[in-house]
Amino acid sequence: MSEEGPGVTIIDCEGSAGDPHRGFYFHSGEHSTWVLHGFTIRNGYSYLTNWDRYGGGIFCSGSSPIIEGNVITGNTANVGGGIAGRYASSPTIRGNTITGNHADFRGGGGIYWYFYC
Structure with a gap:
């Protein structure tokens, strides 16, 4: 949780095709006690193959944070x-x-959910 809020606490992923980075990847069973609150998450880039192509800003797999x-x-x-x-x-x-x-392949520029969610 950010104390100052998204106007001050900025995570700039500085991702690009040559150097991809996403903001957060939840994949270890995080649940409702794990809270992501009060950040700006920008310039994430996830444009590779398989599951690395999902979620430029945030990607959840087998997890349910707030x-x-x-x-x-x-x-x-x-x-x-x-x-x-x-x-x-x-x-x-x-x-x-x-x-x-922005999303190119299957859509979901803002949010996209896939498979058993």
């Missing part, structure tokens, strides 16, 4: 530019500003 009160902007992925999820992920996503993200 994602609230964030600004998720300017992220790029093949699928789910802002936030993407798969395999038994059921996060709580509320009160976020999700804007200006």
Whole structure:
């Protein structure tokens, strides 16, 4: 949790085709006691093959954290530019500003969920 909020606490992933980075990858069974709150997550880039192409800003796989009160902007992925999820992920996503993200392959510029969610 950020104490100062998304206007001050900025995670700039500085991702690119040559150097891809996403903001957060939840894959270890994180659940509702794990809260992502009060950040700006920007410039994530996940544009590779297989599962690395999902979620430029945030990717959830087999996890269900709380994602609230964030600004998720300017992220790029093949699928789910802002936030993407798969395999038994059921996060709580509320009160976020999700804007200006981009996805090329299957869509979900803002949010995309796939497979058993």
